[in-house]
Amino acid sequence: MIKWILQKIVGSKNQREVRRIRPTVARINEIEEALQREPEEKLREMTSAWQSHLARYHALVAPPKPAVERMSAEELTTTAQNLDARIAPLRSEFSQLPSSVEANAESIEAAKAAFNEVSENFPKARAKYLEQILPEAYAVVKNAARRMxxxxxxxxxxxxxxxxxxxxxxxxxxxxxxxxxxxxxxxxxxxxxxxxxxxxxxxxxxxxxxxxxxxxxxxxxxxxxxxxxxxxxxxxxxxxxxxxxxxxxxxxxxxxxxxxxxxxxxxxxxxxxxxxxxxxxxxxxxxxxxxxxxxxxxxxxxxxxxxxxxxxxAHSSQQYDKYKTSVEQLVKRQTQLCNETASEAKQLLDAGDKEGAGRALYKLKLGQPRNRQLMRFMEEPEMRRLLEKAELSFHQDAQKKELFDLKEELYFVIDEKSNDSDLMEMGRNFLSPGDSDAFTLPDLGTLYADIDTNRDLNDAQKAAAKESLQTRMDSQAEKIHNISQLLKAYCVFEKDVQYVVKDDKVVIVDENTGREMPGRRWSDGLHQAVEAKEGVAIEKETQTFATITxxxxxxxxxxxxxxxxxxxxxxxxxxxxxxxxxxxIPTNRPNTRVDENDQVFKTRREKFNAVIAKIEEAHAIGQPCLVGTASVESSETLSRMLKRAKIPHSVLNAKFHEQEAEIVSRAGHTGAVTVSTNMAGRGTDIKLASGVAELGGLFVIGTERHESRRIDRQLRGRCARQGDPGRSQFFISFEDDLMRNFAAADRMTAMMERFGMKEGEALEHSWLNKSVETAQKRVEQRNYTWRK
CATH class of the missing domain: 3.40.50.300 (P-loop containing nucleotide triphosphate hydrolases)
Structure with missing residues (x-):
């Protein structure tokens, strides 16, 4: 309570900092007003004078000692004069500098040493001078902007x-x-x-x-x-x-x-x-x-x-094209198995075996988290409850063996949260039938010891045996790695989500900006695995020459x-x-944006239908809409739906980035509908055309919550600039990645049961927004831990 009262009286830390800056702002404006009466050349003169003063703090450029010692008398005189001229402006500031530089090697070297010693103080002296001239310099910039x-x-x-x-x-x-x-x-x-x-x-x-x-x-x-x-x-x-x-x-x-x-x-x-x-x-x-x-x-x-x-x-060991067909068949086998498991879950539930149905549902989630039948099952509160109960049960310490046994009923297991996949025994047997050791690396140390203690081998034979063993092991390790990366490429990485195929090349799409990243490649052979999956040319392996984060x-x-x-x-x-x-920083004018509550739907399909209906509603009155999507695939899906609804629109994503400036310039016009990935979420300033403010300004529609709250705030921030009107609203579904992987599943199920959600019906409440924000905070905390 006391803290709250104090904050009301003295303001927050940020407010106090802004107040401390205000007198400097007043001083800048005062100087700028006086500059308005000066000729244009005055601004450049002031710039030149400041540059000349600050040049004294540059590093010394002087000949090295051996060169000085070889100089003629005339050259020594010139060097001494140049050095003296360089030191002269600094003598009043640094008493350690010599009062003059004589035309001999000893005096020149002593002056250079003194200069280098005081140069350690240059950053501090430079910073002090910049702070001193800040009001005048900022006034010059403001006045130049006014004149332009x-x-x-x-x-x-x-x-x-x-x-x-x-x-x-x-x-x-x-x-x-x-x-x-x-x-x-x-x-x-x-x-x-x-x-x-x-x-x-x-x-x-x-x-x-x-x-x-x-x-x-x-x-x-x-x-x-x-x-x-x-x-x-x-x-x-x-x-x-x-x-x-x-x-x-x-x-x-x-x-x-x-x-x-x-x-x-x-x-x-x-x-x-x-x-x-x-x-x-x-x-x-x-x-x-x-x-x-x-x-x-x-x-x-x-x-x-x-x-x-x-x-x-120099050496290429990739065998992605060799194992591609096998992994492709493996993925098809898993899909078939998961479809059978989905049917089994339904039959068990119909027979009243809820425990067995829950086990089958969890097996389906482990094997294919985005299975269509699983998604449909999750629309039913009872099915969600069974899955949650089974998942909770299997993750208890006493159930570790049962969880292991369940995973072994699959060819491989997918972990969406960590974007990884793990090959199980069934999968290993499918890829290498009859070879139980194909995916096991032997203990090299033990085998080396066996070779060393083998009295039947001389030193040369022992060395040859070790080399042969190392070669076989390298080949086996490479095979395991290639298959692992191919499995990840097929099961975790989606075309038009994490990457696009352009000009027969796999181009990564930045998940935060929605932009292509040409020239960037995933490491550890993953990029080559995706190239193999997409049937484009597999580029040669590379070796790292230099790296920095x-x-x-x-x-x-x-x-x-x-x-x-x-x-x-x-x-x-x-x-x-x-x-x-x-x-x-405070806004120049009060922000009038209206952030409406999220609309939460059971399925992605219902969500997109609601988005189209909302766009039609705004488009009918001429209000421009900016529709933010999480991926290229989602933006193209919405585009197809808008075409069917006969609503003219523009699409801005990694595939159409060349038209970015033109699309953004039109996004604030009457009746404009712009569907964009996160590309339009940063660095784009959408200005409203004449008459749009009276229609309510720009309407920003988010079709999915991002893992980071900042990305959502960036999208919302595209509207209501400089006091303009505007509104924003997010449409999300229980099928969205964030909701499936990080939201509290039991709460979502409770909501569905409590409100009895029907086809196309949405949930809307301020505490729902809080639940979504909590899920985002979980992801942000996880990512922060990774970055530290």
């Missing part, structure tokens, strides 16, 4: 009128970013413009500012868009794109400001430090500061993603900051791992 109003800029072949001037809350966000925080700003609050403030300020150092985006499209868009402002102030702007040659990359990194994706920055670092043989072959010039857009996506969702530079392996790459930077619309739910992780605090 009315200018047309071409972005990705689309002309856009510049009509942006920084609001006070954007200045607050800019100050937070410079001070090494994560600024959480709602959609439409202008995160892209906010970044111009700390980017400009830190670019004055000449050390290079890296702005990190989630994809090439946003990197190019923002470098063109905000680049116009930086160039207006006399700064250079570069952009790293996929497939760019090294010489061009070097030029882009040499700019004051460089845009690019986390993958491009990371891979360039790996090439520079793992493959470049000389300094001239390197493209990057240091890691001073990175400002990360959609920071939660990069530092959390992709934290443990390894960036790997690999090359073709995203998390470790960004730890290289002296300064780190970021912005996103969704960071507060992960504030503890940002602080624990990166020492970054999250500061929610």
């Amino acid at each position: 109003c009315g200018t047309t800029i071409t972005i990705n072949d689309h002309p856009i009128l510049w009509e942006m001037v920084h609001f006070d809350v954007q200045l607050v966000g800019g100050i937070a970013l410079h001070r090494g925080m994560i600024a959480e700003m709602q959609t439409g609050e202008g995160k892209t413009l906010v970044a111009t403030l700390p980017v400009y300020l830190n670019a004055l150092t000449g050390l290079g500012v890296h702005i990190v985006t989630v994809n090439d499209y946003l990197a190019r868009r923002d470098s063109d868009w905000m680049g116009a402002l930086y160039r207006f102030l006399g700064l250079s702007v570069g952009c790293i794109q996929n497939q760019m040659p090294p010489w061009e990359r070097r030029e882009e990194y040499a700019c004051d400001i460089t845009y690019g994706t986390n993958a491009e920055f990371g891979f360039d670092y790996l090439r520079d430090n793992g493959m470049a043989s000389t300094k001239d072959e390197q493209v990057q010039r240091g890691h001073y500061i990175a400002i990360i857009d959609e920071v939660d996506s990069i530092l959390i969702d992709e934290a443990r993603t390894p960036l790997i530079i690999s090359g073709p392996s 995203i998390q470790n790459y960004f730890r290289l930077y002296e300064k780190l900051a970021g912005m996103t619309g969704t960071a507060e739910t992960e504030a503890a992780e940002f602080h624990d791992i990166y020492r970054l605090d999250v500061l929610p």
Whole structure:
């Protein structure tokens, strides 16, 4: 109670932080108002003066000692003069520096040593000066934005009128970013413009500012868009794109400001430090500061993603094409077995054997979690209860043997939560009949000992025997691994969900952004297994030359900051791992979005029918709809249903990403219906056309809850920007992956029994939303544990 009263009086920690920043904002506005009376050249003069001052803190470039000792008297004089000129601006700041540099080797070397000693203080001195000029620098950026109003800029072949001037809350966000925080700003609050403030300020150092985006499209868009402002102030702007040659990359990194994706920055670092043989072959010039857009996506969702530079392996041991047919037949046998088990479950229930029916249902779930008959059974509360009871019973310690015996009645077992599969004895016998040891690796140490103690063999024969044994064991291990990865490819990885097939290649789809990841491959032969499954060319095995995780790459930077619309739910992780605090920035205008309760259905089919009905309802009055889906497959299913309903619409997914800019630009128009994967959930600013606000603004419909609450919040945030009206609603079913794997199954069954859900009927209540959120928190906690 006391804590609540104190918070009401003094405000939360975040509110107090914003209040501390407010006086600086007032000072910025005061300076900017005065700048409005100055000529345009004044802004560039101020930029140049700050750059000159900060140049004193650059690293010393001087000839090495052996070169100095070989210099002529004339060369010594020139070197001493240059060094003295370099030191002169720093003497008032650092008394350790010599008052002059004489034209001899001893004096030059002493001056170099003194400079290197004081250079350890440069980061602190640089930071102090930047903080000192921050109000003026931010005022310069704001004034430049004001002067640019009315200018047309071409972005990705689309002309856009510049009509942006920084609001006070954007200045607050800019100050937070410079001070090494994560600024959480709602959609439409202008995160892209906010970044111009700390980017400009830190670019004055000449050390290079890296702005990190989630994809090439946003990197190019923002470098063109905000680049116009930086160039207006006399700064250079570069952009790293996929497939760019090294010489061009070097030029882009040499700019004051460089845009690019986390993958491009990371891979360039790996090439520079793992493959470049000389300094001239390197493209990057240091890691001073990175400002990360959609920071939660990069530092959390992709934290443990390894960036790997690999090359073709000299030896290929893959046999996926050899075992593909056998595994395919195995999967068909399992499907047939599971269908028979489903029929058995129904017969047992009809005969009144509930325990036997529950056992059969659990066996079916272990063997084929997405079996259609199992899904239909789960629509009935009684069947759900039987499955839950059986599952609970089998996972008791006393039932371990019974669980093992149940699994042995299947060819293999699938674990959806861990995305894995496990081959059982029946499966092993099917793949290698009559060979009981085919999937067992012998104890190499024991066999080596047997060879060593065999007196009938001389040393050469012993060595040959060991080599032969190792070869056989390697071949056997490779066979087991190949079959295991093929089984996972067939049973766990779905086309148009985890990947798409494009130009006869398997291309991974990022589950968080819905975008293709060309060039990325799953490791440990899994990608080759999926290629075998899809019948495309199986690419050669590769060997790793260099690797680093995203998390470790960004730890290289002296300064780190970021912005996103969704960071507060992960504030503890940002602080624990990166020492970054999250500061929610107030909105410029009150947020008027209406978040309606979730609609919960028994089946996916009923859910999609309800979504179509809701779209028809909104479309009839001309209200634009953005429909978010979890996969390419779901977006195409909805598209087919919309075509049958004769509703014109656009589809934005990994297959149609080329039309992204055009589709997004139309998404806020009257009557527009846009079906999108998570691609439209980040970095897209959907502006309402004239008259749409009166219709209720953009209506965002989510067709499935994501494992992460942040992804759902990102989707919701596409509407109601800058005080516009808008509403959002999620439609979910008990068949959705999140609900099946992580929601409290007993609660869902209780709900179905209590409300007696009928065909097409939906459940809707605020505490249902809480249940879904609890399931999401379970997944987030599990993923956090993996990332630590």
